[in-house]
Amino acid sequence: xxxxxxxxxxxxxxxxxxxxxxxxxxxxxxxxxxxxxxxxxxxxxxxxxxxxxxxxxxxxxxxxxxxxxxxxxxxxxxxxxxxxxxxxxxxxxxxxxxxxxxxxxxxxxxxxxxxxxxxxxxxxxxxxxxxxxxxxxxxxxxxxxxxxxxxxxxxxxxxxxxxxxxxxxxxxxxxxxxxxxxxxxxxxxxxxxxxxxxxxxxxxxxxxxxxxxxxxxxxxxxxxxxxxxxxxxxxxxxxxxxxxxxxxxxxxxxxxxxxxxxxxxxxxxxxxxxxxxxxxxxxxxxxxxxxxxxxxxxxxxxxxxxxxxx
Amino acid sequence: xxxxxxxxxxxxxxxxxxxxxxxxxxxxxxxxxxxxxxxxxxxxxxxxxxxxxxxxxxxxxxxxxxxxxxxxxxxxxxxxxxxxxxxxxxxxxxxxxxxxxxxxxxxxxxxxxxxxxxxxxxxxxxxxxxxxxxxxxxxxxxxxxxxxxxxxxxxxxxxxxxxxxxxxxxxxxxxxxxxxxxxxxxxxxxxxxxxxxxxxxxxxxxxxxxxxxxxxxxxxxxxxxxxxxxxxxxxxxxxxxxxxxxxxxxxxxxxxxxxxxxxxxxxxxxxxxxxxxxxxxxxxxxxxxxxxxxxxxxxxxxxxxxxxxx
Numbered sequence: 001x002x003x004x005x006x007x008x009x010x011x012x013x014x015x016x017x018x019x020x021x022x023x024x025x026x027x028x029x030x031x032x033x034x035x036x037x038x039x040x041x042x043x044x045x046x047x048x049x050x051x052x053x054x055x056x057x058x059x060x061x062x063x064x065x066x067x068x069x070x071x072x073x074x075x076x077x078x079x080x081x082x083x084x085x086x087x088x089x090x091x092x093x094x095x096x097x098x099x100x101x102x103x104x105x106x107x108x109x110x111x112x113x114x115x116x117x118x119x120x121x122x123x124x125x126x127x128x129x130x131x132x133x134x135x136x137x138x139x140x141x142x143x144x145x146x147x148x149x150x151x152x153x154x155x156x157x158x159x160x161x162x163x164x165x166x167x168x169x170x171x172x173x174x175x176x177x178x179x180x181x182x183x184x185x186x187x188x189x190x191x192x193x194x195x196x197x198x199x200x201x202x203x204x205x206x207x208x209x210x211x212x213x214x215x216x217x218x219x220x221x222x223x224x225x226x227x228x229x230x231x232x233x234x235x236x237x238x239x240x241x242x243x244x245x246x247x248x249x250x251x252x253x254x255x256x257x258x259x260x261x262x263x264x265x266x267x268x269x270x271x272x273x274x275x276x277x278x279x280x281x282x283x284x285x286x287x288x289x290x291x292x293x294x295x296x297x298x299x300x301x302x303x304x305x306x307x308x309x310x
Numbered sequence: 311x312x313x314x315x316x317x318x319x320x321x322x323x324x325x326x327x328x329x330x331x332x333x334x335x336x337x338x339x340x341x342x343x344x345x346x347x348x349x350x351x352x353x354x355x356x357x358x359x360x361x362x363x364x365x366x367x368x369x370x371x372x373x374x375x376x377x378x379x380x381x382x383x384x385x386x387x388x389x390x391x392x393x394x395x396x397x398x399x400x401x402x403x404x405x406x407x408x409x410x411x412x413x414x415x416x417x418x419x420x421x422x423x424x425x426x427x428x429x430x431x432x433x434x435x436x437x438x439x440x441x442x443x444x445x446x447x448x449x450x451x452x453x454x455x456x457x458x459x460x461x462x463x464x465x466x467x468x469x470x471x472x473x474x475x476x477x478x479x480x481x482x483x484x485x486x487x488x489x490x491x492x493x494x495x496x497x498x499x500x501x502x503x504x505x506x507x508x509x510x511x512x513x514x515x516x517x518x519x520x521x522x523x524x525x526x527x528x529x530x531x532x533x534x535x536x537x538x539x540x541x542x543x544x545x546x547x548x549x550x551x552x553x554x555x556x557x558x559x560x561x562x563x564x565x566x567x568x569x570x571x572x573x574x575x576x577x578x579x580x581x582x583x584x585x586x587x588x589x590x591x592x593x594x595x596x597x598x599x600x601x602x603x604x605x606x607x608x609x610x611x612x613x614x615x616x617x618x619x620x
Contacts, residue, residue, distance in 0.1 A: 022423070025437065033438075042438040074419060074426035078435045080444035081398050085391040108416050108453055109384060110483035113332070116384035125388045127335065128343075128352040134390035143418055143453050145478055147485030168455060173420035175457030179503070185493040190500070193489070 002207025003164050003215060003237040005138070006100045007262060009067035015298045016257070016305060018102065018239070019062060019290075020269025021090060022072040023051040027273045029283035048082035051075075055090045057287040058273070062294050063097040068138075070239075070267055073105040091135055101137045102239065106168060108143035114153040122154065122163040139164040141217060141239065144194055151201050151214075158213035159205050164237070165214055169195045169229060172219025172242030195229050198236045209262055211237040218256060220248025220266065227255035230263065238264040244271040244297070254304035261305045268297055312517025313474050313525060313547040315448070316410045317572060319377035325608045326567070326615060328412065328549070329372060329600075330579025331400060332382040333361045337583045339593035358392035361385075365400045367597040368583070372604050373407040378448075380549075380577055383415040401445055411447045412549065416478060418453035418460055425463040432464065432473040449474040451527060451549065454504055461511050461524075468523035469515050474547070475524055479505045479539060482529025482552030505539050508546045519572055521547040528566060530558025530576065537565035540573065548574040554581040554607070564614035571615045578607055 010016045025033065028050045036050035059069065069090075076087035091101050107117045121140040124131035144151060144167045154165045170180055170191040180191040188196075195216060202212025212235045218226050220242035230238070238256045242248040243266050256264035271278070275293035276286040320326045335343065338360045346360035369379065379400075386397035401411050417427045431450040434441035454461060454477045464475045480490055480501040490501040498506075505526060512522025522545045528536050530552035540548070548566045552558040553576050566574035581588070585603035586596035 024426075025435075037438065042440070044435065044437065044442045044444065047435070047437045072419075072423055072426075074417070074423045074430065077430040078426045078444050080430070080435075080442070081391055081395040083444070084394040088391050104419075106418050106453070107384070108418070108478075109382075110481060113382060113384045116334075116382075116388045120384065120387040120390070125335075125354065125357070125390075127354065127357045128347065130352070132354045132390070134354065134388050134393070143416070143455055145453055145455050145489060146481050146483055147488035147490070149483045149485040168418075171420060171456050173456055173459045175459040178457035178507070179455060179500070180457075182503070183495040185495055185497075187495075190489070193492070197488070 002205055002213045003211050004207040004209060005162060006068060006164070006265065007209050007211070009100055010265065013065060013067050014302065015066060016265050017066060017294070017297055017301060018068040018070045018265050018267045019058070019066050019272050019294065020070045020072060020104070020267045021055050021058070021273070022075040022269045023054050023273060024075060025050060028054045029276070029286050031283060044079045045082045048079045048086040051079070051083070052086040052089050055086070056093055058290045059094050059097055059099065061287040061291040063094070063099055065291070065298070066099070066294050068100040068102060068265065069094050070102040070104050072269070073103060088135055091137055095136065100139070102139040102141065102166070103135060103137040104141045106141050106143050108146055108150055110146060111149040111153055114150045118153045118157045123157045123161060139166060141166045141168065143168050144197060148201070155201055155205065155214060163213065166217050166239040167194065167198050167214060169198065169216040170218045170222055170225045172221045172246055172248070176219065191225065192232065195233045195236065199233055202235055206235055211235055211263060215239055217241065220253045221246055223248070223252030223255050226252065230256055230258065239267065240264050241267045244268045250300040250304050253301060257305050266301055312515055312523045313521050314517040314519060315472060316378060316474070316575065317519050317521070319410055320575065323375060323377050324612065325376060326575050327376060327604070327607055327611060328378040328380045328575050328577045329368070329376050329582050329604065330380045330382060330414070330577045331365050331368070331583070332385040332579045333364050333583060334385060335360065338364045339586070339596050341593060354389045355392045358389045358396040361389070361393070362396040362399050365396070366403055368600045369404050369407055369409065371597040371601040373404070373409055375601070375608070376409070376604050378410040378412060378575065379404050380412040380414050382579070383413060398445055401447055405446065410449070412449040412451065412476070413445060413447040414451045416451050416453050418456055420456060421459040421463055424460045428463045428467045433467045433471055449476060451476045451478065453478050454507060458511070465511055465515065465524060473523065476527050476549040477504065477508050477524060479508065479526040480528045480532055480535045482531045482556055482558070486529065501535065502542065505543045505546065509543055512545055516545055521545055521573060525549055527551065530563045531556055533558070533562030533565050536562065540566055540568065549577065550574050551577045554578045560610040560614050563611060567615050576611055
C-alpha cells in the first residue's frame with residue numbers, strides 16, 4: 001500500500017530508473033521482424049509477436065540491474081488486440097523476472113468505470129466466482145481531470161493489493177503549460193493544484209519511506225517545476241519522463257529526488273530500445289546494447305542523486 | 311472531416327442518441343454466459359465471448375433505429391486481451407451494420423504517443439508496407455490535459471480519414487467540479503477554457519452543419535453548463551453522457567442542442583443493456599427489451615428537441 005516495494009528494489013539495485021517499453025515496430029531489428037512474420041504473417045499478429053520477442057530479450061538482459069519497466073499502452077493498442085496480448089505477455093514475463101511493472105495508460109473516467117480500469121490493471125475480474133487478472137500490473141498512470149470520484153476506486157485497490165498509481169501533474173511535452181501552467185483564482189497553478197490533490201488522495205496510504213500509493217508524473221523537461229513539486233509534495237512519489245531523447249538531463253532530474261536520494265524514478269524509452277542503432281553495433285546485440293545504455297543512464301543519474309539509502 | 315457523417319445518420323433516423331455498450335458480465339443474461347463458458351471456459355476468454363454475443367444481439371436489434379454505439383473501453387480491458395478482442399469484434403460488426411462507432415477511451419498522452427493512439431483507433435498501422443486497422447472506430451473520446459501536442463495527431467487523422475474526437479470538457483460525475491469548475495485568473499472556468507480550446511482545435515475542420523471534427527463531452531447531469539457551453543461553443547458537437555441511470559433528464563439534455571435540433575448526441579448505457587431486467591421480461595428477450603428502451607428514449611428526447619432537420 002504505497003511505493004515501498006518499488007523503492008526497495010531501487011535501493012537494492014542502486015538504480016532509480018525505469019525502462020519504457022514502447023516498441024514501435026521500426027525499433028525492432030529486421031531479423032526479429034522476419035522471423036515473427038514468417039511464423040505469424042506480416043500483419044498485426046506478426047508485428048505483435050515481433051514486439052513481444054524484442055521486449056522479452058530486453059527484459060532478460062536488464063532484469064538484474066533495472067527495477068522496473070513501463071510499457072506504454074498506446075504502442076500496443078496500435079497493433080489491435082494482438083498488440084494487447086503482447087502487452088499482457090510482457091507484463092507477465094517482467095513480473096516473473098522480479099520487475100515492477102508500471103502500465104502507462106493515463107486512464108481516466110467516472111467512478112463506476114474507473115472500477116473497471118482498476119480491476120483490469122491493479123486488481124482482478126470475477127468470472128463465475130473465480131478471480132482473474134486482466135493485466136496484473138503493479139502501477140498505472142492516470143489522469144485526474146475528473147476529480148476524486150475517478151481516483152477513489154484506484155486508491156481502494158492500491159491499499160488492498162499493494163499497488164500504486166501515478167497521476168499526471170506536469171507532463172513533459174511542449175504544450176503541457178497551455179492548461180497545466182495556468183493560474184487559478186487563488187494564484188496556484190493547475191499542476192500545483194493537481195499535485196495537492198495527489199497529497200490528499202494519498203494521505204491514508206503512506207509507507208515506511210514517507211511516500212504514499214498516489215504518485216505523480218512530473219516531466220524531466222521542466223526541472224524548475226520538478227524542484228518546486230518535490231518541495232511541495234513530500235509524500236508523493238514521482239515518475240519522471242522526458243530524460244534523454246526528450247531533452248531532460250541528469251542534473252535536472254535529480255531535482256525530483258529528496259535529500260535521501262529517494263522519491264522518484266526516471267524513465268527512458270527510446271534511448272534504451274534503440275541503443276543498438278545509436279551504437280552501430282550488430283542488430284543481434286540489441287538487448288546487450290540496451291543493457292549498456294541502462295548502465296550508462298544509471299551512472300549518469302547517480303552522479304547527481306547521492307544516497308539511495310535511508 | 312467533421313461530424314457530418316454522424317449528423318446525417320441522426321437526421322435520417324430522427325434519433326440523436328447513442329447506445330453505450332459497457333457490458334459488465336452481470337448484465338449478460340445467464341443463458342448466454344452458460345453457453346459461452348461451456349464452449350470457451352469459465353474464465354476471461356469465456357466472459358469475453360459472452361459479452362460479444364450480448365453486444366451482437368443488441369446491435370442486430372437496434373442498428374436500424376439508433377445511429378451509433380459507444381463502447382466503453384474499460385469494460386473490455388477488465389477482461390484482458392480477450393476483452394479487447396471482443397471490443398474489436400463489436401466495433402467491426404457495428405460498422406458492418408452501418409453504425410457510427412465512438413470508442414470511449416478518454417485517451418491522452420504526449421504528441422508522439424498520441425500518434426500511436428490515433429493510428430490504433432482512427433487510422434491504421436503500417437506493417438511491412440501494408441496498412442492494418444487496429445480498431446477502426448469512427449471517433450474517440452480524449453482528455454485534453456496535455457494541451458495541443460496531444461490533440462494535433464488526432465485532428466490530422468480526423469481530417470484525412472473523416473473521423474472525429476470528443477474532448478472531455480465537463481464530465482457527468484459528482485466530483486467533476488473539483489477541477490473543471492475552478493476559475494482561472496481570467497475569471498473563466500477550466501471547463502470553459504477547455505471548451506474554447508476545442509473550438510480552436512476544430513477551426514479548420516468545420517463541416518456542412520457548422521460543426522468541426524473536434525467535439526466535446528458535456529454531461530447531462532449539469533444542464534446549466536450544457537446550456538452555457540452550447541451557446542459559447544457554436545462549432546463543437548457534444549457527446550452528452552449521464553442521461554437516465556446517472557440522473558440527467560430529457561429536458562436537461564435538450565439544452566445541449568442548437569435551434570435546429572442538431573449539435574449533440576445523448577448516450578444511455580445501463581438502462582438499455584439492462585432493460586430486460588427492469589421490464590421483468592424473459593431474459594431471452596434482452597435484445598428486444600433494449601430496442602424498446604431505445605424507442606422510449608428517442609421519444610423522451612425528441613419531445614424536447616424539436617427539429618432534427620436543417
